[in-house]
Amino acid sequence: MILIISIESTSVALFSPHYFFVRRTTSATYPISLPLISSKSSTSTFDIEQFIINASASLPPITNTYFPPQSRSPLYAAFRLFIRSLNLASFKTPRYTRWLQPEWSLSSQFSSLKRQYNYITEYHQAVRQSLPLLSNSGPVDFEARLVFYAHYQPEATSNPDGDLYRSSLDVIQKLRSLGFIKPIYYKEHPNINVYWHPLLGPSKVGLYRSHAYLKSLLQLGVCFLSFNDPIPFPPQSMLPVTMTGSIALERSLLGLTTIITGNSWYNQLPGVIHINDISSTSDICCSTHSYSESIAAATKEMVSQLFVEANFVDKPTCSNIQSFVHQLFLACSSF
Numbered sequence: 001m002i003l004i005i006s007i008e009s010t011s012v013a014l015f016s017p018h019y020f021f022v023r024r025t026t027s028a029t030y031p032i033s034l035p036l037i038s039s040k041s042s043t044s045t046f047d048i049e050q051f052i053i054n055a056s057a058s059l060p061p062i063t064n065t066y067f068p069p070q071s072r073s074p075l076y077a078a079f080r081l082f083i084r085s086l087n088l089a090s091f092k093t094p095r096y097t098r099w100l101q102p103e104w105s106l107s108s109q110f111s112s113l114k115r116q117y118n119y120i121t122e123y124h125q126a127v128r129q130s131l132p133l134l135s136n137s138g139p140v141d142f143e144a145r146l147v148f149y150a151h152y153q154p155e156a157t158s159n160p161d162g163d164l165y166r167s168s169l170d171v172i173q174k175l176r177s178l179g180f181i182k183p184i185y186y187k188e189h190p191n192i193n194v195y196w197h198p199l200l201g202p203s204k205v206g207l208y209r210s211h212a213y214l215k216s217l218l219q220l221g222v223c224f225l226s227f228n229d230p231i232p233f234p235p236q237s238m239l240p241v242t243m244t245g246s247i248a249l250e251r252s253l254l255g256l257t258t259i260i261t262g263n264s265w266y267n268q269l270p271g272v273i274h275i276n277d278i279s280s281t282s283d284i285c286c287s288t289h290s291y292s293e294s295i296a297a298a299t300k301e302m303v304s305q306l307f308v309e310a311n312f313v314d315k316p317t318c319s320n321i322q323s324f325v326h327q328l329f330l331a332c333s334s335f
Helices: 048-056 074-087 095-097 108-135 168-177 213-219 248-255 291-305 316-333
Strands: 005-010 018-023 028-031 147-149 185-189 222-225 241-242 258-260 271-272
Touching: 048 248, 048 291, 074 108, 108 213, 108 222, 147 168, 168 185, 185 213, 185 248, 213 222, 248 291, 258 316
Parallel strands: 147 185, 147 241, 185 222, 241 258, 258 271
Antiparallel strands: 005 018, 018 028
16 A cells, blocks of 8 residues: 655644645644754744633634735736736746646636635625624524634645535535534635735635635525624634634634544544534534533643644754654654
């Protein structure tokens, strides 16, 4: 049996960019506590207590990817695409624009940009139409507080890490198949309005978001939440659902539970419930989203053990590369 592996860097909303071992046969990712090469901006220190305080205040993750304001402008993205069309054959064009999916035509990129803009416009309208449902959601109970946190797409956190549920529609349909009949609150990813990536160019969000996508969510009985504003429910009055989002890590550290649908390095953390372990909504009672001191303490200990011994350097050297490759092969031999 051939084991195909790769190394990916990611920001898990708790630490600076770190590296993970990826077992492609199962799409599962695991953090590696080995001598690795970090990105230029990463550091080897983190403050888990400060992260918990930040999450308790419902603030955005400290290490969220930063996008300059112009990245969220469709006009800026259209202008950059126009400049690219003029310089496509020029050697002045950045190298990545020549090798990154050259088969994707400029017309397709403009079409994706338009689909993304139309989706965001319609999403805001859907949020306004959902306001009466929010005000009439009734008493605080589990069934009135199932919140799905959508992923930024395209991104590896949903494909391949989403495993069997790589689309948000797949997740919502799975929840309905479990017998959940009340509204499901849907919160779009806050970076869904990024039209232009400073390094990669067009974000390609329009390939995954469209009018048809929004219509399908409406048919599944979804209630839309603003992606610019905090969740309007207290943390203990809702049960979030995510593919592999950092919301599950945040809530575990806060002593709360989360349903996940994909394969992530934190799958075994206390407070994490995989959707495949749920046979019906009756399997989850109100106590599953109440505060648990044991979940918070155990999660903090596990996360600290996973990362505290990691050794990161700012510049690659021959010795640490050789050491990393050697230890990587040793890690592979255990699978």
